[in-house]
Each structure stands twice: as C-alpha cells, then as structure tokens.
Amino acid sequence: MTTYEIKPVRRGRLAGTGDWRQQYAALRVSAEEAAAQIHNGDAVAMPGAASWPYAADAALTRRLRQSGGKIELDGLFTPTDTVLLQPENRDLVEYYVNFLSGDRALIPQGNVHFVPTHLSEDGAWICARHPRVTVITCTPPDENGWMSRSISASHLDRDVLEQSELVIAEVNSNLPVLSTDGEYHHLVHVSEVDAIVESDHALAENVPTPTTELDRQIAGHIAEMVPDGACIQLGLGGLPNAIGECLAYAGKKDLGMHTEVVTNCVMELMRRGVVNNSRKQVCPGRTVGTLCVGDRELWEFCDGNDQLCFREVKWVNNPRIICQNDGVVSINNAVEIDLTGQVNAESIGDRMYSGTGGQLEWVTGAQWSRGGKSIIALRSSYVDKQGVRHSKIRPQLTPGSIVTTPRTMVQYVATEYGVVNLKYKSTRERARALISIAHPDFRKELEKQMPL
Template sequence: MSVYEEYRKKLTTPEKAVSIVKSGDWVDYGSFTGQPVALDKALAQRKEELLDVKIRSVTAVKMHEVVKVDPEAKHFVYNNWHFSGLDRKLHDQGLCWHIPILYNELPSYYRRFLEVDVAMIPVTPMDEKGFFNFGPQVSHTRAICEKAKKIILEVNPKIPRCLGGREETIHISEVDYVVETEWDLPEVPPAPPSETDLKIANYILPELVDGSCIQLGIGGMPNALGGIIAQSDLKDLGVHTEMMTESFVDMVESGVVTGARKTLDRYKLTYTFCLGSKKAYDFLDNNPRCAAYPVDYCNNPGNIAKNDNAIAINNCVEVDLFGQVCSESSGTRNISGTGGQVDFNLGAYHSKGGKAFICLESTYKNREGKVFSRIKPILTPGAIVTTHRAMVNYIVTEYGMVNLKGKSTWERAEALISIAHPDFRDELVKEAEKLGIWRRSNKIAP
C-alpha cells in the first residue's frame, strides 16, 4: 500500500475521529501554535457524552472550545504546562490547572510516567515519503506521540514546514486518523520595548562579544535587546534558544548572526518552538538555516554549554535580597511557569565565557497605582522560587547590573540594593539589618 493509499484510508472527519475519546481519558493537545482547532471543536460537541476527560496543552493563545462549553469543568479538565495570559485568567476562574516542569525534562515525563490515551496534533500536509512535519513546535511533540495509544493528525496547509534537527516529523504509518482543515497560526506580535527595557538592554549589550551564542526569553526587554543587537557591530553571533522570535530574524537579516563560531550545530539557528508573528513563521518555513530540535536536546544544559560565550537573557517577577528569583507567580497566583529559565541559566554559566542574565524592572504598580519594589527583603509569601539563589549569575534592572556568583549574603544584599529603585533603598537596608544580612561597612551609592 502506498503512503497516499494509507492516507486516504485514514482520512476521516473531525467528528468521527474524536469518537474514540472516552470518559476519563487523557488527551494531549500539543503546544503553542500547534494545538487543534477542528478536533477541539468536534470534541466539545460531545460534552454531554463525556465526563472527566483530561486535556493537556502548553500556552494557549486562543480559548479551547472544550473549556468554553464546560464552565463547571465537569466534562473536560484543562491542564497546562506553561500559562499564557489566557491560561492565567482561566486558572483564576478554576478552569485551568498548572503542571510544574523543568522544560528540558518534559519529554522524559511522557516516556517514563504519563499516560496519553489520545494525541491530537496539528501538522503540515504529508510529503511524498509519507511524513508530516510538526511545524514550529517540536518541543515534546514526538514524546507525546510515542506514548499515545491513538494519534489523530489535524492537517493544516498554513503550518510552516520547520526543518530539523530531529523529531520534527511523524510518518503516516504511525497514526490512526487524519483530518483536514485550514486556519491561520495564532500570532503573538513582539511587545514594543519600553524606555526601561532599553536601559536594561544597554547594560547587557557590552557583555556580548563576537561569536556569542544567544538565547532570548519572551517579553519587551529581550525583544529590545534583540533589536539593539541587530543594529550593532557584533559579528558571527550564534543562536541556541528555546523560543525563536522575530528578533532573531532581524539579526539574521542584518548580518550579525551567522553561526560560524558555534561548536554545536554550526551555522544553524537552534530552537525548539516559535510563538510569534507571521514574519517569524515565514522565516522558518523550509529554511535550512534553522534547526528545530526536541526540548530535551535544545534545553539540555550540557548542550547549551557546548557553545562558547553562551548568553542567556530572561525576565523575572521579583528577586529577594538572598538572590532567590521568582519568575512564574505573583504570590500564590500562578502566572506562567518555570519554562527554560533554569535550563539556560545553568547551561550558559557553564559555557566557556558564558553569562546568564535575569532582568526585571525595579518597580511595579498595583491596581490602585501604588508603587512597590520588585527587589524585596524576602519573596512575597507563597511566591515560587524559579531560579535557586546559588544558580543566579547576573541580575539587571534599569539602575545597573550585579553578579551574584561567589557573593556572601551581605554582599548579595549590598549588590541588589544598589540596583533597586532609589526610593526603596533605605527601606531595604533596614530590612536587611533585621534579616541579619547587612554589615555596618556596607555602602550603597546614592
């Protein structure tokens, strides 16, 4: 039987495909831009027939129909590995549950521990060899499919074909059902950088050298730095990142990124997923300069460290005077997830000449307009520690940059207070004294 005959045999409607889902099943929806639309809608229509169907996904940009039709979460239980803004709101309503992870370990969770009854995965159209491409979310998708008892593919011609790497495809012989649909990939345009973002970015830029290998996290500040790098005189930069962003496209087009000095995946832009704009998706489509890898390769700290001068740039919510970093919650309220911050912080530090930067604006305002410091004596009660104090390298605000490696508790307090907002420094000194981490000889520049 040819691959085309097998395709026609397995081709069906979304309604027939989802009929295999039973009450109590674990159903995986994939991740990021690769989450089903037609299959989700068809499954939602079966609400009254089903109870306690548990859904897993990552960072939903658009509300799933199974969540929309079931406000009591009686029929469908929605679980998520890393929250988007939408997931956060659903969590506040009791409609989304968070699953903590170290992102580089996620494929192993599936292969070692998790059950998957049905996987529903969007893919590109099949090629002449019978392979479908997962598009810009290789991540842990192959691991999901390996563990799934049944696999349904949602074929969408608008998904870019993202070259590997490895584990970026699945063969028609491995799947149970195929449905055809067409929809535009969700876009998350880069946040415009603020004045504060630009100040922070300009502290980091001098730390880069020709041949640095870059990872950028999500948000305005990494985007600001990416724009500055694209216009810089740096040469032969490499890319080994978790998330491919529009900033990297700009760096390639300006000529600063060549990958010529990379040790691992030389000349390639290495990444595991892309959640961005059409510009980024079009750049990735059939582009041999880019290599999509599973996250256990891309985020493996040992692999990150293989490239000299690895630079990791990520954000956080708050940091305390001991150097503990919270990047995923506001108190007990979950707002995102650990993601790859720990992976890249560790990997970049162990790279020859590597550096890991965690960035934050020095203050924030609550809903009433009151201003608070993001550098705190201790983390907000209930806040989740994302990056352990002993793992933290550089902390950067709009007031400066400090390296915490090798510093005692009193040295850390002095360093962190020096980059806090000036309005809060005296108060932080008093709190440091109460905590027993302030020496009389400590000095803070005005």
C-alpha cells in the first residue's frame, strides 16, 4: 500500500493545524461527546456488517432517548444487534437501506425503508439523502496518518465523506488494514475527519456457510464452464463455497479474481494457488474486492496482504471496469426464474429479502468482457415448512416478485440438472431449455404453460 501518492481531499476540523499526531490527539473525544454533535433531524450515514460503529451507536441512542430527538439512518448490512434499531427505539430512527441481510427482520417495525439501487450506486444514493453526518470505522493511523476504512465501509465513499458537514471516525484496532491504492482507495487521513472515538469492540464474524450435496452438484456443472485463466466473481453462501471447492478439485490454473466480496472461499483459492491473478488485465497479480465477509482467519489473511487490492464499490462493480478483464465469469444466485428468463434474486413474492445488489452489474460486465460469460445459479426446487416441494423455475414469477435481471440480459442458467444458454433464444426455446433443467416432478406441468 503506497500512501505517498495519495493526497487528503476533505478538510477536517483541524486540517492544517500541526502534524497529524497533534490533530489526532486534539480530535479524540468520548462517544458521548461525538454523539452530542449530532442534531435532532440529522441524516446520518453509517457503515454496516463488521464495520458497524458500536460505540457511536450506543452513545447516539442514549442521547436520542434523553432528548426525544429523531434521526434518519442511511446504510446497509446493518447488524441486528445495533441498539439504534431495536424495537423500543423505532420512534427515534427512520432507517433507509438498499440491501437487506439480518436487518430484514426489522421491517415489521415500520421504520425501515427500502431504496432500490445497484450496489455500485451505494455512495450516490446515500449522497442523495444529504447526510449531514457520516460515521465511519477505521484502523489506527499508519506512520503517515492514514487510516484504513477496512472491511465493510466502501459504500461510504469519498463523495459521501466530502459532502458531509461532520465526519466522525470510530477507530478500532481490531480492524484489519486492507491493501488499497488509486483514486478509489479505502483510506482516510486523520486531517479529513472532525472527531475521533476510540473503540475496541470485537468484530462480528460470519462463519462460512456449509455446502450441501445439491450445491456441489450445481457447482460441478459451473466449474466445467470455467477455463484456466478466467477471471471469476463469486458471491456469498453455500453454493459459491461449493464452486470454490470444485474449482480447486478440478485443478483449475491461473484464475483471476475481480469480485464484490472477499470471503473465506476466496482466501482458500488464493492459498491453494488456484487464484493467482497472473493473467488479469485490471490489477494483475492481485485479487480485487470491495468488502470482506468472513471470520477472524479471513481478517488475519487480509491484514496488510498486498496480493489483494480493495477499492470503493462504485469502481469495483462498474461494468466498464469489470469488462476490461478478459474471460470474466460471473456467478450469481437467484430466488426463482420464469420460463421467459426473468430472474428474481431479491424478494419472496412482494416481501423484500435482500436487494438488487450487484447482480446486473456483474451480468453486464461479464458479457461485455472478451470471452466472458455470466451464470445464474439456483436450485431447481425447494421444500416448504409443510414438506411440500415447489419449483423455482416457474411459468411466471410469484406475484409481487422483483425482476432483478431482465430476460434480455440472462445468459447461462444452472441448476443441479445441468446448464442452459438462453441468450438470443426465442421465448419457446428458452422455456424448453429451462424445463430441461427443472426438477423432474414439475416438467410436464411446466410444458403445459409454455409461453408463445
């Protein structure tokens, strides 16, 4: 990580007064003092997941309870153990979010508002909410005064920081320093912030999801489609983990990685030498990502590792950047798909489950890549709580479902029964292809409902 080429942009409260060490000492305040600078009615942006600012969260909640104030909270991946969003505080906070995880359980409270956007637009939609305050979490400063925004804060990009009147940095020594560079780096300088709160809160770990036999069957089909030298993108969950295992077992060589999220699976592929990034065009020799989701072992692997390069999500997920790599293979999950090829990857009927995320960005970037391909993967069916099996390949999407990827952009679709290519096929050809990889129990019924 070379910070000498990067210059501070935002002018914090003490920018230009003494050196960064003097500024750091003068900016250091208690969480209560920082929270006192947040006003009733403010829009406040915060990072999520393992980067959640727990000290600021608790202090701000106490302040709002005492004052009877109310704020708007803008973010995503907000952990369920945040104090601000507990049911008893629902009158204190209006929460705006563009991707749900565990916080989907908070929707019944009535103060959760979903914002449909692509993940690369994280900074843009937060800027559109006009937050007066941004709270970030970061590592202690290096010898030059630079702090890493670390594992899950890239959505609070430079535009959000520069627009905010008040930037509070919660410094946590448990956070790993992520290697980064370029215009869309993950760093923030002491001189760019207005207050510093020190915290040693333990990081929330995500244990890797176990793979199932169905995952391994689907992964086997997908691994066959990944040639040596390809540049891959993997997501979260048991299926991506199974794909990683299959790629290693199949002896794939010289794979590159340009991906949204770096996981334990990515770590293992790098350790085994399956991913060495030797043939990449963008950041050759380095795995590119924008956030980390995993456990302590992953944090330790990523800490100071120059084989990785983390940048803001608006750069990493930009299809115009993705496609500069040759042979991109993007692999994304789906909740269901209809016989015309429309993909729902974010809702269960009309109930939001996750969000648009980066799926369409990766589908587009992969197909724009020379020799690239995009793959939508899903299990052919599921069994409900009553023990009844249902097809995930349907004549029409479940009423109220969201179309995440339009049929015009869908290329390969994989289930445990095989892989089909829908690109440039007629609606009936698409339907026949999808029926061929549907669960056998539903194929005859699907044939009766084929589109024209």
